[in-house]
Amino acid sequence: MSENKTVVVGMSGGVDSSLTAALLKERGYDVIGVTMRLADESRDFVENDRGCCSLSAVDDARRVCEIIGIPHYTMDFQALFRKTVIEDFLSEYAKGRTPNPCIRCNRFVKFGGLLTRAFELGANYVATGHYARIEQNASGRWLLKKGIDAQKDQAYALYHLDQHSLAHFLMPLGDYHKTETRRMAEDRHLPVAHKPDSQEICFVPDDDYKRYLKEHAPACLHPGDIVDADGHVLGHHAGVPLYTIGQRKGLGIAAEHPLYVVRLDMAKNQVVVGGAEDVFAKGLIASDLNWIAVDEFTKPMNMTAKVRYGKREGAARIEPMEGGRVRVTFAEPQRAVTPGQSVVFYDGDVVVGGGLIDEAL
Numbered sequence: 001m002s003e004n005k006t007v008v009v010g011m012s013g014g015v016d017s018s019l020t021a022a023l024l025k026e027r028g029y030d031v032i033g034v035t036m037r038l039a040d041e042s043r044d045f046v047e048n049d050r051g052c053c054s055l056s057a058v059d060d061a062r063r064v065c066e067i068i069g070i071p072h073y074t075m076d077f078q079a080l081f082r083k084t085v086i087e088d089f090l091s092e093y094a095k096g097r098t099p100n101p102c103i104r105c106n107r108f109v110k111f112g113g114l115l116t117r118a119f120e121l122g123a124n125y126v127a128t129g130h131y132a133r134i135e136q137n138a139s140g141r142w143l144l145k146k147g148i149d150a151q152k153d154q155a156y157a158l159y160h161l162d163q164h165s166l167a168h169f170l171m172p173l174g175d176y177h178k179t180e181t182r183r184m185a186e187d188r189h190l191p192v193a194h195k196p197d198s199q200e201i202c203f204v205p206d207d208d209y210k211r212y213l214k215e216h217a218p219a220c221l222h223p224g225d226i227v228d229a230d231g232h233v234l235g236h237h238a239g240v241p242l243y244t245i246g247q248r249k250g251l252g253i254a255a256e257h258p259l260y261v262v263r264l265d266m267a268k269n270q271v272v273v274g275g276a277e278d279v280f281a282k283g284l285i286a287s288d289l290n291w292i293a294v295d296e297f298t299k300p301m302n303m304t305a306k307v308r309y310g311k312r313e314g315a316a317r318i319e320p321m322e323g324g325r326v327r328v329t330f331a332e333p334q335r336a337v338t339p340g341q342s343v344v345f346y347d348g349d350v351v352v353g354g355g356l357i358d359e360a361l
Contacts, residue, residue, distance in 0.1 A: 013057030016129025097340030
């Protein structure tokens, strides 16, 4: 390990990143706090805002840094964030897919752009408040593992990390439960010890993505039909991207049995609905893969797979396909397998790799 123990901590103004900075300072690191400006903050000049990049978040991060006794900087990542996250968000919805902007932000901004800036500052590490663990095995390979707290584990959102990134990232909270985190922050008199966790997509006001699409990508919204599997028209929609797989509410259809969105057909401009059993998929095809625990994936393997954050992973067989894609077959059908979301593969608590879902089978 390098003797350079300078670390840049990405500080959102919340309890997790604040405690991360405090713990690393106590462990002898030369800590620099950095708050990333990601999106237009004009909507963030409101009381009790819970966004991760708001003006209030900057103030909270700065106060924590003063208490800890470390420098604090605000860095502008708006251009990179717009190019890699916001534009992708709009593009994916326009294709009838459901993106995960937080994973994109982790990949290109927090674990890409921030690491580059950290090196420019002379730091050797970047740290975040994610609940995941990074370990090095006997052969020297860096591994990403689930956080100890199963309810807060965030390894799913970090499957894109490569060996270079893992060697320069620190995630001290992976060894703790959230209840411990708040208690430890309180013991250190950090003013954000009981601050609510941020839940929103930071660049979408009020977390209303439908309104955001209508304002920023109206060209992708065309009225059309809501149909069943046989093509019978049951209702009408204001734009396919305004719906998501598994959705039940807001369809505006009267039926004897509950109906769910089971497929989005952009080519026909149709929202396809079906019964509860039709929301389940036996498998999927994924691309844009990244492997962490192995150099490459060349033969079928049995692992567990998770198709959305917050879901449990299920047993699955992963098979390589042409073009660097994989076919995933589940032991038990999975609900709401959604193109645009990520599928992540595990061997116990080790993240083997993951990719983007192209198609449910």
